[in-house]
Amino acid sequence: MTCAEATRLIGPWLDDELDVRSVVEIEAHVxxxxxxxxxxxxxxxxxxxxxxxxxxxGLPPGLEERLLGxxxxxxAARPRPSRRWLREAALMLAAACVAVVVTSSIPRAAAPADExxxxxxxxxxPGHLTDVASSDQHTVKPWxxxxxxxxxxxxxxxxxxxxxxxxxxxxxxxxQVAALVYRxxxxxxxxxxxxxxxxxxxxxxxxxxxxxxxxxxxxxxxYRLVSDVPAAEADQFAALLRRG
Amino acid sequence: MPASTSLPEFERALREHLxxxxxxxxxxxxxxxxxxxxxQEAALRxxxxxxxxxxxxxxxWLLRIVRNCCYDARERREHAAEASLEEEMLPPDASSPVLxxxxxxxxxxxxxxxxxxxxxxxxxxxxxxxxxxFLLREVEGLSYKEIAEVAGVPIGTVMSRLSRARAxxxxxxxxxxxxxx
Numbered sequence: 406m407t408c409a410e411a412t413r414l415i416g417p418w419l420d421d422e423l424d425v426r427s428v429v430e431i432e433a434h435v436x437x438x439x440x441x442x443x444x445x446x447x448x449x450x451x452x453x454x455x456x457x458x459x460x461x462x463g464l465p466p467g468l469e470e471r472l473l474g475x476x477x478x479x480x481a482a483r484p485r486p487s488r489r490w491l492r493e494a495a496l497m498l499a500a501a502c503v504a505v506v507v508t509s510s511i512p513r514a515a516a517p518a519d520e521x522x523x524x525x526x527x528x529x530x531p532g533h534l535t536d537v538a539s540s541d542q543h544t545v546k547p548w549x550x551x552x553x554x555x556x557x558x559x560x561x562x563x564x565x566x567x568x569x570x571x572x573x574x575x576x577x578x579x580x581q582v583a584a585l586v587y588r589x590x591x592x593x594x595x596x597x598x599x600x601x602x603x604x605x606x607x608x609x610x611x612x613x614x615x616x617x618x619x620x621x622x623x624x625x626x627x628y629r630l631v632s633d634v635p636a637a638e639a640d641q642f643a644a645l646l647r648r649g
Numbered sequence: 650m651p652a653s654t655s656l657p658e659f660e661r662a663l664r665e666h667l668x669x670x671x672x673x674x675x676x677x678x679x680x681x682x683x684x685x686x687x688x689q690e691a692a693l694r695x696x697x698x699x700x701x702x703x704x705x706x707x708x709x710w711l712l713r714i715v716r717n718c719c720y721d722a723r724e725r726r727e728h729a730a731e732a733s734l735e736e737e738m739l740p741p742d743a744s745s746p747v748l749x750x751x752x753x754x755x756x757x758x759x760x761x762x763x764x765x766x767x768x769x770x771x772x773x774x775x776x777x778x779x780x781x782x783f784l785l786r787e788v789e790g791l792s793y794k795e796i797a798e799v800a801g802v803p804i805g806t807v808m809s810r811l812s813r814a815r816a817x818x819x820x821x822x823x824x825x826x827x828x829x830x
Contacts, residue, residue, distance in 0.1 A: 416808070416811060416812050417793075420793065421792075422793050447819060448815060454764075454765070454768050455788050456787060458765035458768065459765055459768055459769065459788060460765060461668075462672060464667060464668055464671055465685070468667070468671070468688070469663075469667055472663065472688060473660055473663065473664075473692075475692060475693060476656075476659070476693060479693055480656060480696070609689070610685070610689070611689075612683070615682070636682055636685060
């Protein structure tokens with residue numbers, strides 16, 4: 406075996422991808438060729454560094470459950486094929502007629518991440534952050550009365566490091582929403598809340614322009630949390646809010 | 650109905666290989682947020698094809714989907730080419746292939762076990778196609794055949810990419826050592 410052949414095969418040899426005969430040949434060659442021996446030890450050193458020293462990022466807490474939650478809610482939303490398709494079709498047609506009326510009179514429920522981030526950025530402009538500035542949930546909550554048609558779950562989480570700063574009315578996707586503002590160190594977080602369709606949905610997330618948008622629905626309310634705090638902290642806060 | 654009967658099986662596969670999937674996504678995207686977005690998309694995509702494909706090797710099947718989602722995300726980002734890209738998150742020269750590498754010196758000094766930081770930096774400087782085969786082989790311990798499945802290329806291509814990746818990394822590490830020596 407020549408050195409040129411050996412050099413080509415050393416990698417596959419160390420990767421256990423060589424046939425037995427080539428293994429015997431290359432072992433013999435490397436045993437008596439210093440240059441190929443060095444090639445072998447360098448590749449092994451590189452492997453050892455990669456295996457033993459390269460940091461392996463740990464799984465962020467809750468990631469697994471979030472992913473599975475996203476999959477489960479996608480399955481739940483999947484329409485079931487039915488044998489009584491004719492009846493279903495008739496029902497769907499009726500529903501579609503209703504839907505036309507409904508969607509034309511009510512702003513759409515979905516607020517894309519982009520619009521939420523726009524609203525978040527708008528709120529950071531001077532003078533736009535809050536209409537009611539108070540860290541007292543008993544001040545913020547009643548302020549919304551008569552302004553939105555649901556009870557705004559304004560709660561302070563100072564003990565957990567998320568200070569309630571205040572609230573305001575905002576417009577997202579053509580819909581009037583309640584926005585609660587929280588502070589985490591130097592970061593501001595916006596929690597947008599509005600009355601939804603009444604179907605609970607698990608925590609999901611997306612991102613837009615570097616901002617993390619967490620979304621869930623609980624007890625008839627739709628929630629969107631927008632922030633630039635690290636993902637793990639945003640998730641921690643979303644979990645706190647969901648627990649209430 | 651197949652969607653519900655296969656859900657537990659799918660969940661098992663996802664749980665079992667999530668660490669490897671997360672690791673790969675982390676190396677093929679810029680930030681943790683990007684990696685998690687990609688994983689969410691990949692999980693949904695994987696679930697949709699799970700019933701149809703019944704993958705014989707769930708690990709390489711899942712990693713392949715994650716990999717493709719990473720490349721799609723990068724393409725979308727490049728198309729968008731927004732001015733507001735967070736360049737500060739980008740490690741120096743990440744995602745740009747190595748240009749003008751020093752020619753391999755047959756008498757190059759022995760690359761000893763390098764430190765993690767040097768290898769990380771070097772990995773960011775090689776092209777993603779080379780980075781991924783190296784990581785899948787050396788860290789995840791995939792066979793050539795499995796890597797070929799993940800990357801969607803023939804085994805011969807895996808071999809040449811792997812050999813190129815190793816040569817580039819060694820050259821970068823050796824150059825770094827000379828600089829600091």
